[in-house]
Amino acid sequence: xxxxxxxxxxxxxxxxxxxxxxxxxxxxxxxxxxxxxxxxxxxxxxxxxxxxxxxxxxxxxxxxxxxxxxxxxxxxxxxxxxxxxxxxxxxxxxxxxxxxxxxxxxxxxxxxxxxxxxxxxxxxxxxxxxxxxxxxxxxxxxxxxxxxxxxxxxxxxxxxxxxxxxxxxxxxxxxxxxxxxxxxxxxxxxxxxxxx
Numbered sequence: 191x192x193x194x195x196x197x198x199x200x201x202x203x204x205x206x207x208x209x210x211x212x213x214x215x216x217x218x219x220x221x222x223x224x225x226x227x228x229x230x231x232x233x234x235x236x237x238x239x240x241x242x243x244x245x246x247x248x249x250x251x252x253x254x255x256x257x258x259x260x261x262x263x264x265x266x267x268x269x270x271x272x273x274x275x276x277x278x279x280x281x282x283x284x285x286x287x288x289x290x291x292x293x294x295x296x297x298x299x300x301x302x303x304x305x306x307x308x309x310x311x312x313x314x315x316x317x318x319x320x321x322x323x324x325x326x327x328x329x330x331x332x333x334x335x336x337x338x339x340x341x342x343x344x345x346x347x348x349x350x351x352x353x354x355x356x357x358x359x360x361x362x363x364x365x366x367x368x369x370x371x372x373x374x375x376x377x378x379x380x381x382x383x384x385x386x
Contacts, residue, residue: 246300250305254277259286335356339354355380357377
């Protein structure tokens with residue numbers, strides 16, 4: 191592991207703590223560490239957050255409310271010097287173009303970081319509903335040879351990520367899960383577990 195990797199891991203740890211420290215209790219917990227990060231939500235940041243991020247998030251939430259995009263439906267992802275507002279499909283009356291312009295202005299005024307928007311295919315509530323179904327279906331899935339160790343929601347907010355152990359063909363597991371739960375699900379081999 192080189193120094194760049196160590197710095198990147200340390201920065202991600204700090205951002206994770208910052209975002210997790212202020213997340214509501216009902217936020218989906220991440221699956222095991224992977225190249226697919228779990229979703230974080232926040233409406234405010236602790237005082238230890240880099241200067242300006244809390245204000246930028248508050249401004250994004252204010253714009254979302256003003257433009258008809260419910261701010262409690264917007265969640266955030268942070269990666270190094272970027273804060274990404276993730277928005278689900280907007281209601282027909284929402285002024286998405288004005289919201290995008292507002293976020294561009296917020297980003298232009300930000301000092302040392304950028305603010306962007308990523309559109310999600312479904313709401314966080316819809317993703318949580320899929321996650322609850324998977325969690326509830328544990329005994330059924332085990333009877334089909336699918337041994338799940340954890341579930342989480344990916345940062346795009348669209349997909350429930352399932353950690354699986356003992357699968358010799360993870361692609362076949364993915365196909366079975368999509369067949370049962372729809373396209374909002376993905377699977378990976380659980381970290382630290384060898385496949386057959």
